[in-house]
Amino acid sequence: MTRPESSPPELASPATDGPAKRARYFVPRQRSKLRRWITANTQKTGRRIGRLLFDAEGHPRAFLRSLLFDAYQRPRPGLAGVIFKEPGRPRRPFANWLTGSDATLPPLVAGLPFPPPSAGRRSVVVVIENSAAPAAPLLRLLARDHAVVVLVLDGEPGGDAGLQDVAAVPVPVASARAPRAVLLDALAFRVRQDRPLFAVTVGLATIDAADALEQRNIPVVAVIGAADADPARHETLGPALELALERASALVFPTAAAREAALASMPRFAARRRLVAAQAPLEAGAADVLAIGREIGEELDGELSLILATEPERLEILDIPRENDPPGDVTRVQKLERLIADWRRKALLKRHPNRPPLRRPYSGFHPLIYAEHHPVACFDQRRYPLSHWIERGRPPGPWALPVFGPLPGPRASQLKSALHGHFFYPDLLPELLDRLTVNASRPDLFLTTDTPAKADEVRAMTVGYAGGVQIDVVPNLGRDIGPFLTGLRAALTGGGYDVFFHVHGKKTKGRRRAIGDPWRQFLWENLIGGAHPMVDTVLARLEASPEVGLVHPEDSHLVNWARNDRIVQELREDLALTEPLGTYVDFPVGNMFAIRPAALRSFLALGLEWEDYPAEPIPDDGTLMHGLERLLPMAARQAGFSTLAVRVPGTDWD
CATH class of the missing domain: 3.90.550 (Spore Coat Polysaccharide Biosynthesis Protein SpsA; Chain A)
Known part of the structure; x- marks a missing residue:
């Protein structure tokens, strides 16, 4: 059956009820012909310059690499703004090449005596300067249930006798050919292979190691020493303390007064959780360090297991191959781990959460709308929105849209x-x-x-x-x-x-x-x-x-x-x-x-x-x-x- 064609649309009568429309709706200005010509020619010139600066694979040519980067594909001092749009996010011309920067790291720590993985025991990593002896009570407590690896920065081999159950790895930092930041990143990259439950850094002198570990998705308990907590030293230690408050998953202060003094000097961190005061945290208060370490480690482990256990059929969208997938077969679990790690790193570095653009990880859930409604958990505490939503019982809200599938x-x-x-x-x-x-x-x-x-x-x-x-x-x-x-x-x-x-x-x-x-x-x-x-x-x-x-x-x-x-x-x-x-x-x-x-x-x-x-x-x-x-x-x-x-x-x- 064919209906008769309707009368011309201009004869249709307008609606008369409801709100009146405005006389004219906004129309964005189109670019002028001159602007389009300038843009086209600018792009053409940019492509020509790009062919001079980058090779056929999109990698910067040797003279550009030597000008902008050191031997480890890190920006030279003062040039990070040329290479990165925001922390951790390279500009498009450098993005492809910088994906290989991690390949420069393993050789830097290849000679260090890392122990083999321990069967059936999750590892815990401790970073300390000079000697592990001051942290001996804490290390012995950790070693009861965990395989403990202590990275002794600029420490002497054999100087920590008596810690038989602890693998001490001396790391010569001052004499290394690589800059300290690169070497610490290499250590974090190597440590991540063993999937430690958590890490502990001792003293503000190692807070840059905490930063490197957190960027590799290893949650850190930063123990603040008594000397570091002295309010009289806040002027000199302020930047390190600020980095600790900003980057570490948890901080342990030697006294409640030290914690309050730190927050008084930096009130923007007053809402942070997991700022613990423990008397003598390396000795009598070591149990508090262990407890909070397990809490942050198990919370991160739980993010993945919570998601995988809750209506896994809603995760089928992760099974669809993507252009930016790493080479080889990538499992759903690997994709989820990567999404969680990427979210935590963006939150850690205060990056825009949707750059590069995210996709919905779970049918019926919008992680960015949820994060916007739960900023403390998802940004300050770096919780992955999907796991936090599931943990709270999947509450309804603008982030949850019911979804149904096809009839049989x-x-x-x-x-x-x-x-x-x-x-x-x-x-x-x-x-x-x-x-x-x-x-x-x-x-x-x-x-x-x-x-x-x-x-x-x-x-x-x-x-x-x-x-x-x-x-x-x-x-x-x-x-x-x-x-x-x-x-x-x-x-x-x-x-x-x-x-x-x-x-x-x-x-x-x-x-x-x-x-x-x-x-x-x-x-x-x-x-x-x-x-x-x-x-x-x-x-x-x-x-x-x-x-x-x-x-x-x-x-x-x-x-x-x-x-x-x-x-x-x-x-x-x-x-x-x-x-x-x-x-x-x-x-x-x-x-x-x-x-x-x-x-x-x-x-x-x-x-x-x-x-x-x-x-x-x-x-x-x-x-x-x-x-x-x-x-x-x-x-x-x-x-x-x-x-x-x-x-x-x-x-x-x-």
Whole structure:
């Protein structure tokens, strides 16, 4: 059956109820032709210079390496800002080459007498200067249950007789050919291979070792000596004490007065936990050091086990191969360990949590929204958001979005459904029609395009479709949103349908063209069907859950508001949205979804007309369409509905 084509969209009557839209919505300024010319030529010049500075593999040429780096691929003094955007995050030209910098470390410690791993006993590492003797009581206590390795910086071999159960490794620092920072990093790199439960550093003189160990994801208890805690010495020891408070997982002070004096001089650390006062921590108070060490070590161990034990099927997204995976087969456990370590290091170095961009590690959970709501745990204490959420009983909140998967087979729905598809590129319509055939449901089709010739193509392709078909020619305005909200306003407000699906023939032009097909295929696979009947799946869930108003594919990418602050502010005012905004937002990325018309109430009440949409070509971000896309779940919640995500296991896009 084919429906008669609707009247031209400019004759459709606007909505009259609800908030009035503003006279004109913000449109970001397009770059001028001169600006585009300057950018293109600057990029061309940059590529030419890049070929002079970097070889075919993207590695800096010898003269550039000698100018910027030492022999260990570390920046020369004063040049870190040239090489790194922020601590630990190299600029793009150097990123590939610097991934191999760890290869320079093993030779620096290859001759040190590290003991072989101890079977059945977790190791503990202690770092001390000159001699292990002052820490002998602590070392003996640790050795009862752990394989203890003590790194004696600039210590004399054999100088610590009597500690038979402790492996003492003398480390000549002052006489080493490598700078102290590089040597300590090499030690931390080597120690990490043995997966110690925790480490202890003794005195502020070794706090740079604590920093190196923490950056390798080894939690450290920094023991502050009595002389280090003297308030009279805060002026000279201040930088080391500040580093200890900032980097070590736990600090043990010799007295409560010393702890309070340190916090009084540096009040920004007053909220830190695990700042313990223990009388004589290397001797009588050694048990306190052991207790807090086990606490921080077991907490880090528990992060991984908690996640792996809680609905492991939600981790299937980690099984999908990624371009940035290390070579060889990478297991789910290895990926999780890497994610936890990367999070801890970013928090340690005060780096931006989403640079480089993260992906969702666990279906139904947004780690960045959770971290933003729990900053003390996730940033100050460096807890991985997913494990902290699980540990607290998976509380509901804007970070948790329920997700459901496909039905085992086709099942027709009792709901009256329609599917709107906007096809600027009609050649993509056969793919959509083919995906519809795996479903028992046949929603009525409302198809829009921008020219009569394309409409004729669409008409020919839909001959024989089992449901109703309406084909409209609409202006090339508003991308896919204008044809939906403005072109189909009568159908959306007419009450004839329980659910509308909204899709579009997505292609991406220009330098990002490679993402268009995978993105569209991911969205259609999850929302329409392919391996599974997803239209039937979505309709079945909406039929069973009348409180749900919006369903969209779960995207693994974690997205913020980008350059949409201005347009989102305008739309929030016009839509009377009061829900608070965070930094990150969960929404139908790509703008394909299924929705009850009632959940669109506030959008439709704006009465958007064709002249409200910006003329093509539009900017990549910041327009009316980008703002509406991000605010859709919030508008659905305002209308009294909840939002769900749908996911076909094993699917994603890059």
